[in-house]
Amino acid sequence: MAAPLHTLKILEQSQVSPPPGSVPTTSLPLTFFDLLWYFCCPMQRLYFYQSPHPTQFIYQTLLPNLKNSLSLTLKHFFPYAGNLICSPSPARPHILYTEGDSVPFTIAESDAEFDRLIADYPRDVQEHHPFVTNLPPTRTEGDARVVPLMALQVTVFPNSGISIGVTFCHMVADGRAFHHFMKSWGSVCKSNGDLRFIEKSMPFHGRVSIKIPCGVEGDVLKSFWDWASVEKEDLGPMNLKKLAGKVRATFNLGQAQIERLQHWVKNQFTEEELDTLHISTFVVTCALLWVCLIKSSQSMELTKFSKEDEPYFFAFVGDCRNRLESPIPYTYFGNCLAFCFLSVNRNELLGEKGIVAAAKGIGKRVKQLECNGALEGAENWMQEWKEIVDKYKFFTVAGSPKLGIYDTDFGLGRPKKTELLHTDVSGAISLSDSRENEFGVEVSLAISKAQMDCFSSIMEDNLQLENIYSGVRILGSLGLCIEEERIRWTT
Structure with a gap:
């Protein structure tokens, strides 16, 4: 394109x-x-x-x-x-x-x-x-x-x-x-x-x-x-x-969709298991996207040489401003982020309950960040990240729905759109607050057009499989538009 x-x-x-x-x-x-x-x-x-x-x-x-x-x-x-x-x-x-x-x-x-x-x-x-x-x-x-x-x-x-x-x-x-x-x-x-x-x-x-x-x-x-x-x-x-052949698309997940996904994921665990997990908007959104990306790359035969039990890694960061032994001001200017890594075997992510497996892995790591201290294993973060990049398949997210990006007003009102462009090269998934509803999540990613079409279809299948949304479904040649409680991706 x-x-x-x-x-x-x-x-x-x-x-x-x-x-x-x-x-x-x-x-x-x-x-x-x-x-x-x-x-x-x-x-x-x-x-x-x-x-x-x-x-x-x-x-x-x-x-x-x-x-x-x-x-x-x-x-x-x-x-x-x-x-x-x-x-x-x-x-x-x-x-x-x-x-x-x-x-x-x-x-x-x-x-x-x-x-x-x-x-x-x-x-x-x-x-x-x-x-x-x-x-x-x-x-x-x-x-x-x-x-x-x-x-x-x-x-x-x-x-x-x-x-x-x-x-x-x-x-x-x-x-x-x-x-x-x-x-x-x-x-x-x-x-x-x-x-x-x-x-x-x-x-x-x-x-x-x-x-x-x-x-x-x-x-x-x-x-x-x-x-x-x-x-x-x-x-x-x-x-x-590194940009050649890639397309960028944006999806908007509404509050009702996220809450239903969250509810469904929680129902897959016992109360004892839930005590060890943090199942938040961030966790279930990342789990959904991670699985859809892996399945779309699998369908495109981008991972045909992978072993079934090969670990796939997911990386994210957590704000440490209120998680250090001596908390620092919310307005601290600099970096204050913990590196968080986790892995789930490929066969689990590709299984019928891949989203549950992904949410379990991410949710457990977030819980550890909250309970064990932000700096656990910090001396190994740089070396660990280098090893993951060199040896394994990995996925990352950038941005956060909690940063209020769409509240940035120069006298022209809220932005009509904001994009995180360096992810076109890094391959990270971009997350932000939604410009459409207060508690939604906006997701942007850059992959090949063929994989994007496949990703869109797999995402819809996953949402239908778990009965996350209701409404009229219209599948288009480039994407889908789901009315009412919807993912917005219109052609």
């Missing part, structure tokens, strides 16, 4: 800094939690906003306001304007902000079809990538590598709206901290410079409150330097070769 032809014209490339003299030179050492993301590709999030205003208003009023409000917001979220400094061992990597550091800010205009870009049906993944920009290239100063941490692009779609594309390095902050920044920027822009929202929810940059068990951080820092000594791809350009 080739992307339709459209033009993209770069109108302006500038730099946005915090207000002069507002931020002193500041160095923030990377913590244990930051170091874990060294090998992660740059994060890319794209927001689409429909505008009721004429295009002239966007150029004369909205764009200058976006830049001014960004400057005011960076005063408090200054690490994004800084750089990551990686000096040779044994020096600890750190984020350094100095006066004049800035975020690249690109303004572009496109004649792409706005309604197509915000649709849910499958489209070539490359359609969205012109609307995000790459990080500036890493440079060398003395014996240190200097890595820029954020780049922004605003694209105007005349008489339709705008998109805001954000690229940032994961080592500077996790999803909760990033969305705190985006909502703060949005509030300042919407209010024409009013900082009261930020002042009520100031980012916390303290590092001494991160208490890691003795020896754990040293082991991870050693692993970091062992791997960092090997030449690594630059954090800038995304490998577009």
Whole structure:
């Protein structure tokens, strides 16, 4: 499915800094939690906003306001304007902000079809990538590598709206901290410079409150330097070769569907078993998606050489802000995520109750995170993840339905759509809150068109098998539209 032809014209490339003299030179050492993301590709999030205003208003009023409000917001979220400094061992990597550091800010205009870009049906993944920009290239100063941490692009779609594309390095902050920044920027822009929202929810940059068990951080820092000594791809350009042949589609699971799936899964376990499991919206949604992905790849003969008892791995992260021995503020700016891995044998996942087996594995791991402490086995996370990637078939999720992504308002209302673009390369499933209903879940993924068609059919079969939904079913050539309590995927 080739992307339709459209033009993209770069109108302006500038730099946005915090207000002069507002931020002193500041160095923030990377913590244990930051170091874990060294090998992660740059994060890319794209927001689409429909505008009721004429295009002239966007150029004369909205764009200058976006830049001014960004400057005011960076005063408090200054690490994004800084750089990551990686000096040779044994020096600890750190984020350094100095006066004049800035975020690249690109303004572009496109004649792409706005309604197509915000649709849910499958489209070539490359359609969205012109609307995000790459990080500036890493440079060398003395014996240190200097890595820029954020780049922004605003694209105007005349008489339709705008998109805001954000690229940032994961080592500077996790999803909760990033969305705190985006909502703060949005509030300042919407209010024409009013900082009261930020002042009520100031980012916390303290590092001494991160208490890691003795020896754990040293082991991870050693692993970091062992791997960092090997030449690594630059954090800038995304490998577009990995996008060839993929389509992206979005599914919306409603609250009623999720609750029925949750109820059905719980009924498959005894009370004693349920005491060892955490069967939440996150758990049952991930279980459903994991099984549908495995079965669709099996149907496409993408896993024909697998052994029946081969372990398939699932990876996710858990927020540790309230799970550490000394809890840190909810507004902590940085990374504070536990790595969680689990495996289920292939034959169980492909069985009649594959969703139950998947939910049991994921639910047990979440329960362990809650009961055993967030840092159990932390000294092995980097090595364990590397081994899983090298040796096994694995699936991951990115994002979370709890981050309130659709609450990011720059004065144009809620986003019409938001996409997590780096998952096109990483292969992760993207989860977010739903733009359609308060307690729903929005799911996006990028796979081949043939597998996407198969995935859609298998998902419907699984939902029908468990009688999760009711309503009129209409199966289309590219997807399905289930009315009433429905998964929304319309052609």
